[in-house]
Structures are given as C-alpha cells and as structure tokens.
Amino acid sequence: MKKGDRSAGVARQYSGTAGRIENSQVGVFLAYASRYGQALVDRRLYLPESWTRDRARCARASIPEMVEFATKPKMARAMVEAALDAGVPCAYVLGDAVYGADSSLRRMLEAREQPYVLAVRGAHFMRRGGDRLFEETSPEELASEFEPDDWACHAAGEGAKGPRLYDWARIRRPWTSKGGFEHWLLVRRKRSTSGEKAYYLVFAPPGSSLAELAAVAGLRWAIEECFERAKDDLGLDHCEARSWHGWHR
Template sequence: MSSIQSPKKGTHSVGVARQYSGTAGRIENCQVGVFAAYASRWGQALIDRQLYLPKSWAGDPARRDSAQVPDEVAFATKPAMACEMIARLLDEGTPCAFVLADAVYGSDHSFRRMLEARGQAYVLAVRSNHTLRFLEDWSLVQTDPGTMIADLPAETWTPLSAGEGAKGPRLYHWARLPLKYQAGQGFSLWFLARRSLRDPGAIAYYFAYAPSDATLEDLAAAAGLRWAIEECFLRAKDDLGLDHCEARSWHGWHRHMSLVMAAAAFLARIGADQRRAAYGKQNETSPKRPAA
C-alpha cells in the first residue's frame, strides 16, 4: 500500500487541496491517490486505486456535485481507505504472504488490527517516534522505536539482503525484538529495524506480524519488497502517464487510473512471461549439465 500525489494549480479538479506531498516533501496543492500493488518473484503491478477526498471536499455539496462525487463516498483517512481496499482484495481471494506499507499505514492501530483479525501477516513501516506502551510488572511502560533500538547490543544486528538492486543485493543490518502482545494462534509480533551499513544513524522501523517460525531473513526480504510499488509508480508515470490526468471529475480520475493500470498490467504480464521463460536457461556462466 502506498499513495502518490499529483500537483495541481487550480481548485476545480476533484480532491485537490493543500496537503502534504511526499513527492515534493512539503505541503502543496495536489491530488492524492491511494494504491495497492501486487508483487511476486516474477514482477509487480498496481491492482487497485481510490482518490483521497479531503474534508474540505467531502463536506462541500457544491464541489461534490460539480465533480460528480458519488453520494456514498464520505471522508475517510488513508489508512481507513487501505483497510477497505485490502479487505476487498483478500475477500476476492488474492493470494498474499505479507501486506507491506509505509508509516502512514503502519502507524495506524486499526489497520494493523484488521490484518491481525484476518490472520494476515504484515511488515509495516512505523515512525521512529511512534508511541509504544507495554505492561511490565503491572506498570505501564511508554517508549518508542528509536529508544528501543538504541539499547540493542552490537551483536544483535545481522547483515541481510533486502532484495536485488541495480548494483546487486541491497545489504543492510537487521535486528528484531519480540513484543509482548497477544498475537493470534501460531503468530508472533516483532519490532523490526533496518540500519544502513554506511550510515548507522539511518534506521528504518517496522512492525512485523508473521508466523512464529518466520526468520529474520524472511522478514527482511518481505520489508524489502515494499519498494515494488514505488517501481510501479515510476514505470506508470514515465511510460504511461499516470500523473498526467487532466480529468476534473471523480469518475474521470478513476477511469484514467484504471486505463493506466490496465496498460501497466499488460506490460507486467509480458515481462513476467519473459522471466519465466528465461528461468533455468543456461548461459555462458552457468555450470555445464552432465551429459545423459
């Protein structure tokens, strides 16, 4: 799960408002779309989308009418939209080993609890200052991810790959801590951290809910796959015009995104078929197979 922001200059395009843009790193006039992607060893593709409707739009009948916003669409936070989207995909039988998302979603209690209630594993990013509360010896202890990680001994960190990058494996130091939490049967909740090899101060934090026999390597590999959706955005923007939507209406925005996603899925399928066909084929560096 992730979102993209499309900058706009006017005020008439549906959902446009002054809001935070991760693309620009500041508050600016833009539209925000919430997207779901599916990733596997063969490739990735966007599979669902919905426009975020700010309160200034949701509560303005005149603007809603002008942009043809359906009556049933009400204001919802991005994590609430993600809950509905993921639940719909899971109900439709979409196979899913892990749900992955950035800190906007990982920091939301309701989003995590929805996944846990469904027995769905996840690795969700969380902010370094996210408040954590635990009961220890009948006392409530309050802390945060940054504080917990600062106390870890050096031997706790393990170098592992977060997946293949353009220049080879993306290596980081990883560590995890079990959290005192009543998880579902067969599941455990961990606090996961990823530290840069070059800059020990650059640390990313995650909640990881997974089968109790999941290894640190399993969780690191899952966390590394979150960037697949960013690759989907990049390809859809550069090749297919995802961010070139000029439609002002609710239906126009969703139709544009649907067409772009369909084209991107077609290209992803071609790429996946080529990778499957090439899988296992020998090349000049492959060991020679013994003669029959």
C-alpha cells in the first residue's frame, strides 16, 4: 500500500495482497519454477490510464516519455516473449484467470508451439465446437456434464501436510494444431463437501496425461511461494520505491 499520489503508478486500484481496492502500486511479475526451486525473474510496474494520460505527472515520477498504457495481460505477454526469445527453457506457461482470458496471449503461445495451462473463470465464454460449433457455453457448463467416472484423484504438488489431492477431469477441445498439440479444458474439484471447482485452458503436447496436467496446474502456486520468500527474506512488502527507475532496479 502507498499513501499519497506521487509514487509511480500509485492509484486506488485492486490489490491482490490486500484483497480489496486500496491506494497502491501494482506490478506484474514473472516467476520461473523447476525441480530445483523457483524465483522471480522479471517484473513490470502497472500504470493506470489516469497516469499515462498525465505526462507531466509521469515526468515527475521519472517515467520515460515512450511508456504508454498497457493492460496487465499485455505486460505479461511481453515478459513471456522476452524470456522465450532469450532461450529460457520452458515446459509450460502458467497464469491465473486474468491472463488465461486473454486470447492474444494464448495465440502467441500457440504460434510458438509453447504449451500452457492457464486458469479461466467458470463463466469464461467458449464455443462448444464439433457439430455444435457456434453454440455458446462455459467451463462451468461443460464441467456439469461430466459423469462420475470422468473424475480421477491426482496430486497438484506437495503441501505442508503432504500431497495436495484434488479430483480432476478434462474434455478435449475440437481444435486442430500443427505438430499434434492438443487443446483441453481441465477442471479441478476440491475433495471436500463444497466441491468447489477451478478451470484451466490447456495447450499440451500430444499424449499428455491427466496426471501430468494436474501436476503442471499445481505449479502455479510457485509464484505465491516466491512472494512469500521475497517478503520474509528480502523485505519485498517493505518496498519504498517511488520513482519508475527505483521500482525497476
């Protein structure tokens, strides 16, 4: 959270840390995860349009003249592209529903034959495909059509108390891709009485198993672990950066 109105990008906006609208700076972060651990590898400060329309205010915060408004998915797309262009090895790109809903991000990854597992909301607009190509549907509606035998228990990684177990199911999306890549709607269901569900759009190599996709989806929490470590060990939540350059150092 930031008081005042001079820190670069500060505005009353939704803060994931606070879980509500606060006067704050908001960043988009890129994390890298492997079997050896995880780390934050890139970041961009989000500038609301109220900032980019006021060039004098930008100048006072040392924001370069050429910096224009960009949505958070567009910023994420640029960081992912830069990492891939630099040769960073990547099995899957992951992201939450803000990024999964961005079709341009998905198209960029598909054009590069880069697998992804991207979360979407239950009401995300979809086409049913096949003989009912133009019929509108949603992940929530498609998941309601699963039979009991369609679900299987798989781990989404290790938690503090052992494997994080959920029920998983998937449905093949009828889109074709060169190289045999497959499109899926992946659904995760809590094993509690609530049966709460989460949904993912998947672009995967041919033959990818349900267990593999479940494990990949669970890796998205690596970025939360990165934030926790950065706050506890490096004081990320005590950030006092005010200027654009200070924030990006």
